[in-house]
Amino acid sequence: xxxxxxxxxxxxxxxxxVFGFPVRHSASPDFQNEGFRALxxxxxxxxxxxxxxxxxxxxxxxxxxxxxxxxxxVPHKMxxxxxxxxxxESAKKWGAVNTISFQSKNSHGIWESRGxxxxxxxxxxxxxxxxxxxxxxxxxxEDLELDxxxxxxxxxxxxxxxxxAVLKLAEAKVSRLYLVNRTQSKIVELEAEIKRDFPGVMxxxxxxxxxxxxxxxxxxxxxKAEDTLPFDPDRFDLQKAGSAYDMIYNPGETPFxxxxxxxxxxxxxxxxxxxxxxxxxxxxWTGRPAPLAEMRKALLARIYGTDTLS
Numbered sequence: 001x002x003x004x005x006x007x008x009x010x011x012x013x014x015x016x017x018v019f020g021f022p023v024r025h026s027a028s029p030d031f032q033n034e035g036f037r038a039l040x041x042x043x044x045x046x047x048x049x050x051x052x053x054x055x056x057x058x059x060x061x062x063x064x065x066x067x068x069x070x071x072x073x074v075p076h077k078m079x080x081x082x083x084x085x086x087x088x089e090s091a092k093k094w095g096a097v098n099t100i101s102f103q104s105k106n107s108h109g110i111w112e113s114r115g116x117x118x119x120x121x122x123x124x125x126x127x128x129x130x131x132x133x134x135x136x137x138x139x140x141x142e143d144l145e146l147d148x149x150x151x152x153x154x155x156x157x158x159x160x161x162x163x164x165a166v167l168k169l170a171e172a173k174v175s176r177l178y179l180v181n182r183t184q185s186k187i188v189e190l191e192a193e194i195k196r197d198f199p200g201v202m203x204x205x206x207x208x209x210x211x212x213x214x215x216x217x218x219x220x221x222x223x224k225a226e227d228t229l230p231f232d233p234d235r236f237d238l239q240k241a242g243s244a245y246d247m248i249y250n251p252g253e254t255p256f257x258x259x260x261x262x263x264x265x266x267x268x269x270x271x272x273x274x275x276x277x278x279x280x281x282x283x284x285w286t287g288r289p290a291p292l293a294e295m296r297k298a299l300l301a302r303i304y305g306t307d308t309l310s
Contacts, residue, residue: 008042009044010042012042013042013043013044014041014042014043014044014066014068014115015043015044015045015046015062015065015066015067015068016032016043016044016045016046016067016068016069016070016071016285017045017046017047017048017062017067017070017071018045018046018047018048018070018071018072018073019048019050019055019058019059019070019071019072019073019076020047020049020050020072020073020074020075020076021049021050021051021052021074021075021076022049022223023047023048023049023050023073024047024049025223025250026047026073026250027249027250027274027299027302027303028045028047028071028274028278029045029046029047030298030299030301030302031274031275031278031295031296031298031299031302032045032278032282032295033045033298034291034294034295034297034298035279035282035290035291035294035295035298037294038291038294038295039286039288039291041286043068043115043286050076052075052076052079055076055079055080055083056083059080059083059084059100059126062100062102063102063124063126066114067102068101068102068113068114068115068285069099069100069101069102069113069115069281069284069285070099070100071098071099071100071277071278071281072097072098072099072100073098074159074160074161074220075159075160076160077096077097077098077132077160077161077164078095078096078097078159078160078163080096080097080100080128081095081096081097081128083126084097084100084126084127084128085125085126085127086125086126086127086128087127087128088127088128088129088130090129090130090131090133091128091129091130093130093133094130094132094133094163094164094167094168095163095164095167096130096132096160096161096163096164097128097129097130098129098130098131098132098277098281099128099129099130099131099277099280099281099284100126100127100128100129101113101126101127101129101284101285102114102124102125102126102127103117103124103125103126103127104117104123104124104125105117105123106118111125111127112287113284113285113286113287115285115286115287116285116286116287129280129281129284130164131276131277131278131280131281131284132161132164132165132273132277133164133165133167133168134168134276134277134280135272135273135274135275135276135277135280136164136165136168136247136273137168137169137172138272138273138276139245139268139270139271139272139273139275139276140214140216140245140268142272143245143268143272144214144243144245144266144267144268145266146213146214146243146266148169148172148173148174148214149172149173149174150173150174150175151174151175151212151213151214152174152175152176152177152178152208152212152213152214153169153174153176153177153178153212153213153214153215153216154178154180154207154208154212154214154215154216154231154236154241155169155177155178155179155180155215155216155218156180156181156215156216156217156218156219156230156231157180157181157217157218157219157230158179158181158183158186158187158190158218159181159186159218159219161218161247162181162218162219163186163190165216165218165247166179166190166194166218167190167193167194167197167198169216170194170197170198170201171198173200173201174201175201175202176201176202176203176204176212177194177201177202177203177204178204178205178206178207178208178212179191179203179204179205179206180205180206180207180231184205187205190203191203191205206235207231207232207235207236208236208240210240211240211241211242212240212241212242213241213242213243214241214242214243214244214245215231215238215241215243215244215245215260216244216245216246216247217230217231217244217245217246217247217248217254217256218247220248221256222246222248222251222254222255222256222257223248223250223251227254227255229255229256229259230256231256238259238260238263238265239263239264239265241260241265242265242266243265243266243267243268244256244257244260244265244266244267244268245267245268245269245270246267246268246269246270247269247270247273248269248270249269249270249271249273249274249303250303252269252271252303252304253269254269257269271299271300271303274299275292275295275296275299278290278295279292279295282295
């Protein structure tokens with residue numbers, strides 16, 4: 001029996017990667033490689049630990065080595081905004097880059113992923129996309145069965161991931177956003193942006209005094225076993241929330257989510273967000289629909305040791 005093309009690594013193998021710091025926890029290689037395998041593509045996806053001060057050279061290195069694309073995770077998403085040649089409208093809109101496509105011109109002179117292009121020229125550009133915003137909304141909507149319109153939400157963290165989440169929630173017409181972050185200047189900037197672009201959304205700094213519909217963790221607290229909770233339990237009672245969402249997906253259950261479930265909240269982690277943002281990146285690079293079912297099974301197996309959430 002002939003082996004699928006993805007079982008062989010050779011001079012024709014196309015490469016993609018995720019850059020992060022840290023990155024060893026990443027499950028992206030598991031489900032992206034399963035997607036390539038499902039479509040019988042001779043592609044590989046790897047995880048590379050890249051420190052912030054070497055991100056620019058890492059992107060240029062991937063470009064020089066012929067990589068098709070790169071995903072960016074913490075702490076690179078905002079840093080990369082001025083490290084690409086062109087920003088897709090999605091990256092301009094949300095102010096962060098989580099997907100890079102190395103593009104060349106096809107026979108019609110149109111820029112497209114060099115995983116698709118039949119171009120033979122050496123000119124290559126670096127294009128930045130944001131696939132996180134749509135993914136976070138889809139995941140919350142599906143995994144928590146929550147229509148966000150008119151809802152009140154507490155967002156913990158206003159960094160790269162938190163900022164995109166806050167702006168997407170505002171676009172989804174939540175009624176009120178409570179923002180908590182260690183660096184107050186980021187909240188002030190976000191508040192001004194929301195007032196300008198989404199004037200119908202009320203923004204408050206700090207923890208809510210009344211009940212809310214959702215609390216969302218957009219910090220990295222929970223990645224390590226020794227991490228503290230992402231909120232101050234002396235200032236916020238988790239039982240005031242109806243649902244909880246943690247953008248962290250590994251570990252599958254953080255202390256934050258464990259506490260939320262113990263209080264009877266409907267809770268979900270970032271597995272859905274990871275899947276959907278990765279599937280969109282897959283489609284940008286390959287020009288083909290992502291095999292979501294196969295990718296989902298591989299992701300769940302990586303996180304939970306099973307391909308179903310029963």
